[in-house]
Amino acid sequence: MRYLLATLGLIVAAALGTGLLCYHFSCEPALHAAARKGDAMEWLQTDFHLDDRQFAAIRRLHDDYCGTCxxxxxxxxxxxxxRKSLADAGAKPEAIAAASGQIEELRATCETALTVHLKQVAALMSPEDGRRYLSLVLPKVATFDHRAAPDLHLDHSPRNP
Amino acid sequence: MNTHSDPLSKALHCWTVKPPVDANFRNAVWQRIGRRSQESWSVYLRSHATTWVAVTVLMLGVAAFTGRSTAHARVRADRDALIATYLADLDPRVQAAQGH
Structure with missing residues (x-):
């Protein structure tokens, strides 16, 4: 009985150690540090292995694009x-629909511009990292599901008509 | 069936077992118990090797899988949060929704 408990204890300790080691080696400390700080640019630099030149070029592109945005x-x-003022004023449905169409057009323009920008950013990375970057960000742009950013405290209720 | 006339039955009635008395029997039992209690851990492990090897492999495997899965889930969650922050910075649709 003594040896049974001792052996079990030893195996449990070894399993805990193995679990912690696997956790430690599967973590990505740089990514977690960037997430703690909420620093997306630091994430870009570490997760996509950007050297200083690439990072400077991407930051410049990012800052330029912020103006467009x-x-x-x-x-x-x-x-x-x-559209809201038209709706409040009891305007004709055609006028409100036209205003909604205008909003949708602007949203589509903005999505296209953003996609072009992201592809420009990807082009500054190594081909493999660029592909991975696009595979991560483009689906979110297409589905617009990044509006629920956890640190933005957004109102998640739909605002579209 | 008359069993009294059966020679086998008579023989069995007369049969008595008289085993030789082993004067050392009690000592031998205590010695075996003593040996077992003085058995070392390594001897114990060797005698149950198959069971313990199986238990060890199973537990280490489960622990490794759990550790790795937990880390991957954390990486995924952090990456998703960073992508959301990054795109929220660039996407006017998000900023318009925020009322900036």
């Missing part, structure tokens, strides 16, 4: 406000 954002908001 703000302009798109402003236009979408304007179109949304216009």
């Amino acid at each position: 703000e302009e798109h954002c402003r236009r979408i908001q304007e179109a949304t406000r216009l």
Whole structure:
């Protein structure tokens, strides 16, 4: 009985050690550090093995694109406000539908622009990393499911008509 | 059937067993018990090797799988959160929805 318990104890300890080792070696410390800080650019640099030159070029592209993004954002908001004011004023359904169509058009334009930008970013990475990057981000752009970013505290209720 | 006249039955009635008395029997039993209690751990393991090897392989396998799966789930969750943050920064649709 003594040896049975001792042997079981030894095996349980070895299993715990093995589990912890496998956990440790399967983790990605750089990615977890970036996630803790919420720093997406640090994630890009570490997860896609960017050297300083690649990282600087991608950051420049990112900063440039942010201006385009703000302009798109402003236009979408304007179109949304216009549709709301039309609806509040009891405008004809055709006018409201036209405003909705305008919003959808702007959203499509913005999705296309974003996709082009992401492909430009991918082109600055190594081919393999670029492919992996696109396979991670493009589906989320297409399905627009990144709006539920955990750190953004967004209202998840649908805002589209 | 008359069993009293059966020679086999008579022989069995007369048969008595008189085993030789083993004066050392009690000592031998205690010696075996003593040997068992003084058995070393390695001897114990060797005598149950098959069972313990199977238990060890099973438990290490389960532990390795659990550790690896947990780490992969954490990597996936962190990566998803980072992608969401990254795209939220770039996607006007998100920013418009936020009312920026």
